[in-house]
Amino acid sequence: MRIITVSREFGSGGREIGKRLADIMGMDYYDREILSAISEKTKLDEHYIENTLNDGLFFHFPLTFGRTFGYMPDETSTSSLLAQQHRIIREIAEKGRDFIIVGRSADVILKEFAPFNVFVYADQADKIRRCRERGEHVNATDKEIIRQLKRIDRSRSECHALVSGEKWGEKSGYHLCVNTSGTDIRSITPLVAEFARQYFVKNK
């Protein structure tokens, strides 16, 4: 079974690379599908789940966590949702089909399956531009978008640290780190696919 994980800075075009890779390699693709699966299991709203995971841990752990009061996570907490997410990602791998998964610390959750791990990043100006092009931030100032970029990346980093104890975005954890600034995603994705193929030849 071949697995490719795509980790990415918010606004870097990582999701687009993931989708294109799935087309090129003919592999299953998982991204928001994971949120839908969590929603189905927990009966929680998909947007609630997304926002909770995107807000990171800071806003969801009680301030007294680990100090005076005992801490009992309920099923709506970030930690409980991360545990659900973990189980669902393992279930996908246990199907035994080749697949690509974007985000969600899948690189560490699936470590024993020796996935090919890509990290996608970009210069800040390009990330701002890409956010605007998505049409989600029509009236936002650059400063507001930057705050949003940082908040989501910080949350990814926090969740990653909780799942793995490793540092999100630290290049040693990935086989290839691709800066999408100054390049064209359509042109470079086939090269990322070829890097992955070379890796799978050596790591069968």
Next chain:
Amino acid sequence: MRIITVSREFGSGGREIGKRLADIMGMDYYDREILSAISEKTKLDEHYIENTLNDGLFFHFPLTFGRTFGYMPDETSTSSLLAQQHRIIREIAEKGRDFIIVGRSADVILKEFAPFNVFVYADQADKIRRCRERGEHVNATDKEIIRQLKRIDRSRSECHALVSGEKWGEKSGYHLCVNTSGTDIRSITPLVAEFARQYFVKNK
């Protein structure tokens, strides 16, 4: 003019990637040639120059630097050699020919020429193996090789900070970061070349 800079962890195979890239792209190649040029200008021994640059700054700045005594670098000091190196790298660029350069903070020294910047790294076990294969460390223990790897990388990092004020090996400074562990350098170098070509198409 197209310039590719290859920065690399010691023992990662970055120099081999640089040489192969030069063959594939039909570009001039600079690495130790820089040391020879410094040697010619300063009349200092090439090995002295190499060792001084590899030892980093710590051992060469007097302890009183910036404090009690005035500091006057002589022409054998690390900082003076770095300045020479800087001039020589600029002179190469001013020839106007396409080239590849390995190490020496060329990515920042040549910033205005919009080079394609690659960073090559590897897992520690592979770096140790590669050092042994080079035959330079036949009787060294793993621990001794690790100390050597760290010392040289720390020196590269220190020199880079002095030249650029930026962090060596921090992925945001590079267009592509390639982990050579679990891959075959001969197979992946043509892909790095293709990444560079795509970059030069967009950044003429």
